[in-house]
Amino acid sequence: MNSKHSKVSQFGLDPLKMPRHVAIIMDGNGRWARKKLMNRVKGHEQGVKTVRHITEACRQLEIPFLTLYAFSTENWQRPAHEVSALMNLLVRFLKSETADMVKNGVRLNAIGQLERLPDKVRQALDEAMGQTENNRLLTLTLALSYGARAEIVQMARVLADKACRGEIDPQQIDETLVGQHLYTGKLPDPDILIRTSGEMRISNFLLWQIAYTELFVTATLWPDFTRDELISILQRFQQRDRRFGKVEG
Ligand code: FPP
Numbered sequence: 001m002n003s004k005h006s007k008v009s010q011f012g013l014d015p016l017k018m019p020r021h022v023a024i025i026m027d028g029n030g031r032w033a034r035k036k037l038m039n040r041v042k043g044h045e046q047g048v049k050t051v052r053h054i055t056e057a058c059r060q061l062e063i064p065f066l067t068l069y070a071f072s073t074e075n076w077q078r079p080a081h082e083v084s085a086l087m088n089l090l091v092r093f094l095k096s097e098t099a100d101m102v103k104n105g106v107r108l109n110a111i112g113q114l115e116r117l118p119d120k121v122r123q124a125l126d127e128a129m130g131q132t133e134n135n136r137l138l139t140l141t142l143a144l145s146y147g148a149r150a151e152i153v154q155m156a157r158v159l160a161d162k163a164c165r166g167e168i169d170p171q172q173i174d175e176t177l178v179g180q181h182l183y184t185g186k187l188p189d190p191d192i193l194i195r196t197s198g199e200m201r202i203s204n205f206l207l208w209q210i211a212y213t214e215l216f217v218t219a220t221l222w223p224d225f226t227r228d229e230l231i232s233i234l235q236r237f238q239q240r241d242r243r244f245g246k247v248e249g
Contacts, residue, residue, distance in 0.1 A: 008061055011231045017238040019191035021065035022058060022230075023213070025205055026051070028197025028221030035221075041085040046223035048093050057227035059104055059138045061234070065187055066140050069205050073113065073147035087121050090144070094124040098131055105137030111183035112146030141187065148207035155181040184209055192237050194230075196222045212244050 008015045026047060033043030051068060058066045071086060078086075094108075101108060108128045117125070121144075158181050162168045168177075179185065189209045195201070198219040202210070216233045218225070241248065 011061070011234075013061070013231070013234055014238050018061070019063060019234070019237060021067065021188050021190045022063055022192045022194065023067040023069075023190035023206060023210070024054070025069045025193070025195040025203060026222040026225075027195060027199060029223060031197060032221040032223040040082060041089075043223060044086055044089055048089055050223055050225050051093070052097065053227060054225065054230060055106065055138070055140055056104075057230055059106060061231075062137075064136075064138060065190075066138060067111075067143060067184075067187070067190065067206070068141070069143045069146065069203075071112070071144045071146070072204060073145055073150055074204070076116070076145070087118055090142075091120055091124045094121075094128045098128045101128070101132045101140070102135065105135045106132060107135040107139045108132045109139050109141040109187075110144050111141055111151075112144045113150060114144060116145045139187070141184075143205065146183075147204045149204060151183050152208060154183075179208070182208060189213065192216060192233065194218065194233060196220050196225050212242070214240055214242065 008018060029043035029047040030040045031043070032046060033040050036042075051070075055066060070090070075086070076083060098108075100106075108125075110125050110129065114122060114125070125144075155178060159168070159173055159177070163170050163173075179189075184206070187209075189211070190206065190213045193202075193206070193210055193213045194216045196218055198217060200217055206213075214237055216236070218229065218233070220229060
């Protein structure tokens, strides 16, 4: 038994059935804060701590890809002070975590309309992505100013442009080429999508990529989400019969 086998087996997990890619809609920071009679921003601050714990858990569990929905295109419509607090938290997170990411083999990646982010966020992102680009244990992708429909629109524009220039024949456009032109072009599709705080919605997240993803919705609010709950979801995932539209066997 190699170390990989022993490591996940100790959590009651089958090493041969581990997901490669876990995606998470981190929801419920505001409600967590309200329940505690605190400002919403306190909920986001606590949410950042969960980001750190779950990233560390995925690395320990040798899950190579983790994608977190940190800020949607719709989130720009929140009150300016909340948007600004989220941007500040992001910069703080990037600055304080980069050294640990470098040390722990975590590669930072970002998807979304990154050009809409304030300069200070883009600079911190570029810095963190540059410093971690050679890491391979875990790719942590932050979806920032992300919307799946906008992602699909930009893909269509790029492919149409290539076709107009004669670089591709429209007949060449297939699922592989479409996938390669999404922001997630270099990532495998998620095996698992988790949404915290109980809402049964996809909220414009990875619409193309989750065609055959296993969905898990938990009532737990994101700041309360733990490594143990992640492990319990992984155990349930391993019991699911993934047929990808085919019959069993
Ligand atoms: C949803 O809670 C959460 C967000 C809109 C942002 C998620 C952001 C973080 C966890 C912190 C920043 C992230 C990183 C990676 C540093 P909500 O505000 O919609 O909660 P509610 O539905 O209860 O109001």
